[in-house]
Amino acid sequence: MCKIRIYPESKDNPYVENFFQVAYDKGFCVTGNSIFELIFSTDILHIQWPEAWRWEKKPKRLMMAGYFLFLPLLKFLFQIKVINTVHNLKPHSKQSNFAHWLYVRTLKQSEGFVHLTDSGKKEFLIEHPWASNRKHATIPHPDYARQLSSLNRDEARKKLGLSQSETRIAYFGYIKPYKGVDRLIETFLKLKISPESASLWVGGNTSEGMKKTLIDLTCDSSNIQLQLEYVAEDELETQVKAADWVVLPYFSGLNSGAAVYALSCGSRAVVPDTSVMRELDKLTGGGSFKYFRQADFTKVLSSVFTWSGGLSSTELNLDALGHQRIGKLYLDFVNLVTGRNQ
Missing domain, CATH: 3.40.50 (Rossmann fold)
Structure with missing residues (x-):
């Protein structure tokens, strides 16, 4: 053997x-x-x-x-x-x-x-x-189907106390410089979105230096929630299923387990416009991702707060994963x- x-x-x-x-x-x-x-x-x-x-x-x-x-x-x-x-x-x-x-x-x-x-x-x-x-x-x-429960989107949003009209975006995963989380927060703040209409959740371990940077950035914001530590599986599932968009603001990288996790939760995602991400999207039915190039990240992020309806009529299919x-x-x-x- x-x-x-x-x-x-x-x-x-x-x-x-x-x-x-x-x-x-x-x-x-x-x-x-x-x-x-x-x-x-x-x-x-x-x-x-x-x-x-x-x-x-x-x-x-x-x-x-x-x-x-x-x-x-x-x-x-x-x-x-x-x-x-x-x-x-x-x-x-x-x-x-x-x-x-x-x-x-x-x-x-x-x-x-x-x-x-x-x-x-x-x-x-x-x-x-x-x-x-x-x-x-x-x-x-x-995919992460084996790690997920039967919790649905409405139940997840209710657990978090999110209103029906509130746009929720989320980032999760280990926070390193190349992942662009500080840029995500800075862009969200620059858009000056009212706390009643949108919120951002960021969850994941990071270094002490990065932790201080992110805390300093968000100290005056009431609609950004930081969870800069290991996020338990049930909490992560709740946050991702409740989100309208998962945002992966990476500057570089080849693959992304976070993108697969978002798909496993039935969530839409904003991802870098790379051949790898487009291949993953196509493999799972197409229409789950919204793409950004580095120069237009602010424009793409802004667009998700006015988006209505689904990205595509194509049904998500995770059989290949x-x-x-x-x-x-x-x-x-x-x-x-x-x-x-x-």
Whole structure:
């Protein structure tokens, strides 16, 4: 039976849970990422984020750096295959020369790459042409249906005390500079919308410096609610289902789990105008996204407060993002990379 070790294990990330659920159910995708398991009990190392060793605390950070440093030797000695999910084209945080070198070197140890969209695959191969002779699969980001309850929009708005006429916009996810949350708040304030007609909710962990920046920006506003901490699943579901629009004001980025979560909740979203976002929209029926280019973000955000009705008559269809389909695609790719039948 093929043993798959996921690094980082990311038990608190529902994407990882949903993506690997079928493999878990079949009993051969084994979680856990201790050094011993990664060396002596691994047929496939599935790397989610090649830079993740930098997120570890000492001494594990040093041990994981050593593991990836000697990965070519470990692959040879223990016949380990490596699969890498391309969540981003490169790390969002600044890297040292050594970290960058090890990042690229680790990518090059991969026999196979999982891409969340065909557009993302194309961008990756432009960035890394050497990978064209490796194995590739496009396996979409799974939806979050397994994490959601039967709560509907009206019930969610009632829980939050929102009136029928109030336009609610929301941002959620880890708050980093490249995600443009401070720009979202500044733009919302610049539009000078009355508290009775619209409100903004921002939820997610962030650094102390960013937390201070956002608190300072909103100190005089009564219709902006900040929840700058981990948001529990039931609270997140309520906020997203209650929102008229989820706004993802990113300056950069390849994929977005937040966009998939918004779709899973049946919510509309304002997203960057990228080929990846347009592909995701088309894959799920089309008409759920409103797009902005960086220069016209203010104009697009302003337009959502006067919008009435739906974006499209096309019905949202999440079948392509179902975890059973995703799981089958993944196991087929495992067979391709290993050359064996499970």
